[in-house]
Amino acid sequence: MYLADRSAPGGTEGVPGGGPAVRSRTVAPAVLALGTVSLITDVSSEMVSAVLPLYLVAGLGLSPLGFGALDGLYNGVSALVQLTGGHLADRVRNHKLIAGIGYGLSALCKPLLLFAHSLGPVSVVLALERTGKGLRTAPRDALISLSTPPGAQGRAFGVHRAMDTTGALLGPLAAFLILGAAVDGYDAVFGVSGCVAALGVVVLVLFVPSGGGPGTGRAGSGPPGAPASGDVDSGSAGGSAGGSAGGSAGHAEPAPVGLGEALSLLRLPRLRALAACAALLGLTTVSDAFLYLLLQDRTGIGERWFPLLPLGTAAVFLLLAVPAGVLADRIGRRAVFVTGHALLLAGYGLLWWAPDWPALPFVVLALHGLFYAATDGVLPAAVGAAVPARLRATGLAVVGTGQALARFGCSLAFGGAWTLWGPGPALAAAAVGLCCCAAVAGFVLRPTGPDGAAAAARRS
Template structure:
């Protein structure tokens, strides 16, 4: 009996010690964000403050200050959103050649920083479109190399957390940007030149942080210390060191689609992008449904950004624990909930809060989580090219989705258009859940 009691007590002590060890390890994991991720988060925060300052005032500047027509602004908005999709693959491929991720990302950030003050000199549609094209080309060039740096600096088991931290810092900038812009306009009595100059200065500060604090990951990246669980992902892992030494090519980048998991990730991301209503339409639907006063319209994106900021890191951690694909698909379920709320006849403040909260959950569960899901399946030497493939496919289909939803709204009206989008999203999310890619399991180094 005494032996049994001793064994029981020992086991209880061991269990308690194990729980405490797990607690300490989990706490340390939350704190141990790679320095590169924090530095890149600071760069994105500053850059997003700069970018959102311009985005927030651009409609007013173009239509009110310069007197251009809404049709002209529609053209500029198309340029603003479409150019990035055209150069993402270029940025990813250029970054992988010679492992120049920091150089290509720096070039992208530098282009965007240089474009901001030039808006002071542009007063016609072609001139403004050219400046915006340079700015968005910079964004397209930097996105895949930046995400590759995050992925290569982080072990596979912590990718969701790393991207969650980065996206949270990025979204903090998106929240601050409009507030800074409207504060400047109020203080300077609508002096748009002050907004563009300050925006350019903040963007330059972001470039300096990149140059001074972001380091090149070791050859093969941190991810090379983890072993996938088999199949095509295992082959990608096995080829990682070789791919880091081989000069990447466009053919090699497209060859990544031979990896089964990458085909499923790219296909599902593109399919879900095809049924995603754009942010602008979501906000316009809220405004139309509630007949919201124009002065409140600029605050709607802040609601989405607040939800994104609050949940990006928690959902990234959840994705690392339960799997990234369920969280990614679950984010689209939240978007479906937002669509359903927009169909409810009665609205009010509760409807606005509900739609914006679900919209923020959608971004928190999908934006960084998709990159975290794709990264470990890719060899280190083609990491930026592979992530660019995923991003480009999604960007192109979302552009098509915007055109399709706009046409449906025009032909059928709002409720039928949302109903069609809801059914299509539900079906696409089901397909994505069935075609989920395999997981990549991290081998934790022994203590």
């Protein structure tokens, strides 16, 4: 049980039976189309996210504890809905449909913020918007995983995350320009965000292919633990006498995925280890919004410049998402994943120890971006290698839900600690917790022996 199999030349990653791994330097058209949708959608989402902490704390007067509760709700609703979205996508065998519903719901919620000027309505709108995000996340990642050879999963997710982060880079910049040009700056940001989100839904409908799900061909028609997509030997069943019957049966529509079959995924030891470690680390991962509020509190950054803080994270993430994914495919995803959390820990330490250092915002944002580059695409790539194609979206949802629920708890705890103790002690507690959790995760996800990679790949 460890995060990823190595994929050195001639390795066995993702190929049951020990065959050579498939390594491709090209990216599937579906990945590029989904990356474009994510780019546009993230421009919309990050326009709102860039101004939301300041809008809620300075505009509506929320305390850090109140903001922590709302930020936790923002992520917790998404976490709970991820399981529903993943299971529905596998059950109806149409990942694009479920992802489209999620993108559409989020797009409808953006303009509603124009009419929400108190905590109650804002909470409802954010919960609905996060519902849309939860519905789309697992089906989208399943489409990426099912469209990519096993040995190139890190590269594919890296390309998608780089395109996604391009939107995250442009969104705060757009919010900054709108706030400076419009009289009612926040309302203008919310209105433009809704229009951009609608464009993302149009691109999804027109350009993302519907194929690649578990209903295509023979891939993924077996039970949990069976070989994943593309791993079934065409001559292994039926023999010469059953050639034509076996061929027609191979292209038959598989039965819908039932709830019991989805729950049986938890019997996979490797998936359990990934889900447990992702949740454990999520418990001590301070949310982006709190990190930016900490930077402002520790360095005195003016309100006008606050929307630009996410640009630092996004720029580094954009530059390094693909190299980090390729590196994870080559040397093992466990090492890259754990290193990413070590870099985040370094950022926490600098925030706590060196608040008067002029370069602090730049260094902390760079470390934050490195953390995302080393973890955000690497984790789903590892999950994709551990789950059969037929249940890919459900498996991704299980891990994503555990991680997001843990971050929900972290937001509540950190907001309460900041309110009771102040930002410095709260950050110190988060750093100590992250150090301990990263050490545990590194131990749990370690290779079990020289042949562990091939064995884990065969079990996937």
